[in-house]
Amino acid sequence: xxxxxxxxxxxxxxxxxxxxxxxxxxxxxxxxxxxxxxxxxxxxxxxxxxxxxxxxxxxxxxxxxxxxxxxxxxxxxxxxxxxxxxxxxxxxxxxxxxxxxxxxxxxxxxxxxxxxxxxxxxxxxxxxxxxxxxxxxxxxxxxxxxxxxxxxxxxxx
Numbered sequence: 169x170x171x172x173x174x175x176x177x178x179x180x181x182x183x184x185x186x187x188x189x190x191x192x193x194x195x196x197x198x199x200x201x202x203x204x205x206x207x208x209x210x211x212x213x214x215x216x217x218x219x220x221x222x223x224x225x226x227x228x229x230x231x232x233x234x235x236x237x238x239x240x241x242x243x244x245x246x247x248x249x250x251x252x253x254x255x256x257x258x259x260x261x262x263x264x265x266x267x268x269x270x271x272x273x274x275x276x277x278x279x280x281x282x283x284x285x286x287x288x289x290x291x292x293x294x295x296x297x298x299x300x301x302x303x304x305x306x307x308x309x310x311x312x313x314x315x316x317x318x319x320x321x322x323x324x325x
Contacts, residue, residue, distance in 0.1 A: 170275045171216040173264055178216075185215040213280055217290060220272065254313065262312055270305035277302050 172178040188211055196207055254262075266274060272291065276282040277298075282290070287298040 170260070170264065170279060171213070171220060171272065177219070181215050181219050182212060185212040188215065209280070213276075217272070220268075254316075262309065262316075265312070266305055266308060270301055270308060273298055273301035274305040274309075 169175065169178045172181060185208075189208055192211075196204065198204070263274065264271070273287055276287045276290070277284070284295045284298040284302075287293070288295045291298070293301075
């Protein structure tokens with residue numbers, strides 16, 4: 169759901185991922201692949217990314233802005249929200265609203281622990297683009313949370 173945003177499509181992709189897991193389970197080797205859960209997660213994430221690549225090939229890459237942030241530019245001056253004031257479901261809802269390019273890079277880096285090198289290779293972008301997209305995603309999220317906090321809105325998932 170973090171990558172796709174549409175429940176029915178996410179269920180189809182998860183189904184396809186489980187079929188792939190079932191077909192290739194004999195190839196799983198804990199020595200080579202790490203934990204079983206990690207191996208399954210990697211297959212599910214890759215299935216999601218493949219879906220995005222096939223479905224929105226041009227749109228996804230169009231939404232990944234190739235501009236770079238200078239080394240001196242920082243996001244330290246931006247409001248740092250108190251994340252504990254937001255429940256997990258509400259935060260996940262806000263994260264799901266990230267623009268497509270930001271969303272994919274943010275999810276790969278933050279939730280799936282991909283390095284910028286791995287993200288760049290997976291998405292066919294430069295490492296600096298991956299870093300820039302993560303920085304922009306964080307700024308976008310901070311601004312969104314700041315707006316909600318300033319308006320004293322109670323958000324629900």
